[in-house]
Amino acid sequence: MRQPIIFIGMHRSGTSMLGRILESLGLFAGTRQDVNSEAIFFQRLNEWLMAQCGARWDVPGATHYLWDNEELLNWIDDYLRYLLDSSRAIQFLGLRRYLTTSGITQLEMPWGWKDPRNTFTLPMWLRIFPEAKVVYIERHGVDVAQSLLSRSRKGFINTTRKYRKYRPFVSLFPKQGGFIESPRCASLEGGFSLWQEYVKQATKIMLQLQNHQVLKLRYEQVLEDPITHLRTSAEFCGLDAPNHKLEALTTGINVSRAHYYLNDPELRDFAHNHQVALADRGYK
Numbered sequence: 001m002r003q004p005i006i007f008i009g010m011h012r013s014g015t016s017m018l019g020r021i022l023e024s025l026g027l028f029a030g031t032r033q034d035v036n037s038e039a040i041f042f043q044r045l046n047e048w049l050m051a052q053c054g055a056r057w058d059v060p061g062a063t064h065y066l067w068d069n070e071e072l073l074n075w076i077d078d079y080l081r082y083l084l085d086s087s088r089a090i091q092f093l094g095l096r097r098y099l100t101t102s103g104i105t106q107l108e109m110p111w112g113w114k115d116p117r118n119t120f121t122l123p124m125w126l127r128i129f130p131e132a133k134v135v136y137i138e139r140h141g142v143d144v145a146q147s148l149l150s151r152s153r154k155g156f157i158n159t160t161r162k163y164r165k166y167r168p169f170v171s172l173f174p175k176q177g178g179f180i181e182s183p184r185c186a187s188l189e190g191g192f193s194l195w196q197e198y199v200k201q202a203t204k205i206m207l208q209l210q211n212h213q214v215l216k217l218r219y220e221q222v223l224e225d226p227i228t229h230l231r232t233s234a235e236f237c238g239l240d241a242p243n244h245k246l247e248a249l250t251t252g253i254n255v256s257r258a259h260y261y262l263n264d265p266e267l268r269d270f271a272h273n274h275q276v277a278l279a280d281r282g283y284k
Contacts, residue, residue, distance in 0.1 A: 001105050003131040005112030005237050008119040008205070010198035011057070012147035013139035014219040019114040021230055021249050025239045028111040031094035039113040041092035045080065046117035049124060052076070058182040058194055060201070063120040077127055081105075084128070110238045119202050133236065134209060136202050139219035140283055142261040142271045145191030152186045188270055192277075199281060220258040226250040 005027065007015050016037045023029050023037070030039030047056070052072075055062040066073065083089065085103025092104060092113075101107055112133075118125065126132060159179050163170075184190040206214050215236045222229040227246050234241035261267035271278060278284075 002108050002111065003129050003133065004125075005110065005133050005135060006118050006122065006125060006129075007112065007114035007135045007137075008122060008202055009116060009137045010119070010139065010144055010195050010202075011116045012144045012151070013116075014137050014217075014222065015114045015116065017253070018135070018137055018217070018222070018230075018233065022233060022237055022239065024249055025234050025237075025241055025245065026110060027237055027239060028107070028109050029113055030092045031097075032091050038115045039092055041089065042113040043115050043117070045083070046115050046121050049076070049121045050117060055120070057117050058184050060117070060120045060197060067123055073124070073127070076124065080124070081128060112237070116198070119198050119205070122205050131213070133213050133215070134206065135215045135217070135233065135236070136206060137217040137219055137222070138199060138202070138281070140259060140261065141192050141195040141199075141274070141278060141281070142188075142267055143257075143259065144195045145185075145188045145270075146261060146264075146267055148182075148185040148191035148194070149188055152180060152182060156180050156186070188267075192270075192274060196277060223253060223255050223258045226253050 005022075007019060009015050019027075019029060019037045029037070030041060032040045034040060034043065049066070050056055050060065050063055053062045053065040066076075084105050087098070089104045090098045093101065093107075104111075122134070156179060159177075163175070163179070166173075180186055182190075184194060206216065215233060217229060217233065227243070227250060230246055230250065231241050234246075261271055
């Protein structure tokens with residue numbers, strides 16, 4: 001059984017960019033993915049895991065209650081192992097690959113999945129894949145908070161527009177979700193505090209792993225020197241990364257996305273007001 005590559009890190013931190021490039025170099029990350037290149041199979045399992053204790057991606061703290069109940073963990077372990085090699089795994093493998101491998105744990109190629117929720121559910125996955133490799137990418141907290149806020153605003157506008165259009169029918173077809181995906185991320189302060197939770201948890205979990213299991217990247221450094229960092233990432237994942245391929249894959253990388261907050265006076269003030277928390281993560 002080949003151990004997976006598990007991507008952790010805060011939302012809006014470059015995991016999608018990194019994942020797509022590594023997929024282009026040969027990393028198998030699932031046949032069914034969402035718009036953020038997250039494998040729906042593992043995404044739903046992570047959502048289910050977090051829901052066991054009332055947690056979700058933007059309120060993840062309660063996940064720690066899982067790790068204190070060994071009896072519960074044994075049942076969860078059994079359930080996940082069963083699904084990984086059941087016909088449900090077709091959602092990740094695709095039908096043809098499932099028929100030739102008989103399950104996810106039988107994969108022999110470089111494989112893995114990205115989902116920021118892994119940052120909090122990783123202890124469970126390491127029970128199943130104890131030698132898994134972990135890729136962690138971190139981005140400046142103010143840029144993350146701004147990206148979350150921007151996404152939240154766009155989602156709110158689209159949701160309310162749709163509601164106004166279909167309001168006469170809501171008595172027959174009630175809304176399945178809220179008007180906003182995450183009230184917490186609808187403010188810079190909320191998004192920044194969530195970033196703090198994620199980086200704290202990621203740091204904690206990485207200290208428990210062997211050095212050969214962990215690759216830590218900084219988003220800004222990847223943008224500034226993509227060839228070097230992507231070659232390192234590819235080697236870590238067991239992938240070939242010839243120069244011509246890396247050069248072709250990195251042509252669309254936008255270096256201006258690094259430290260984007262510097263272009264906005266409001267964001268610069270916000271960063272100044274949180275300089276102690278940022279300095280703790282090595283950001284000036």
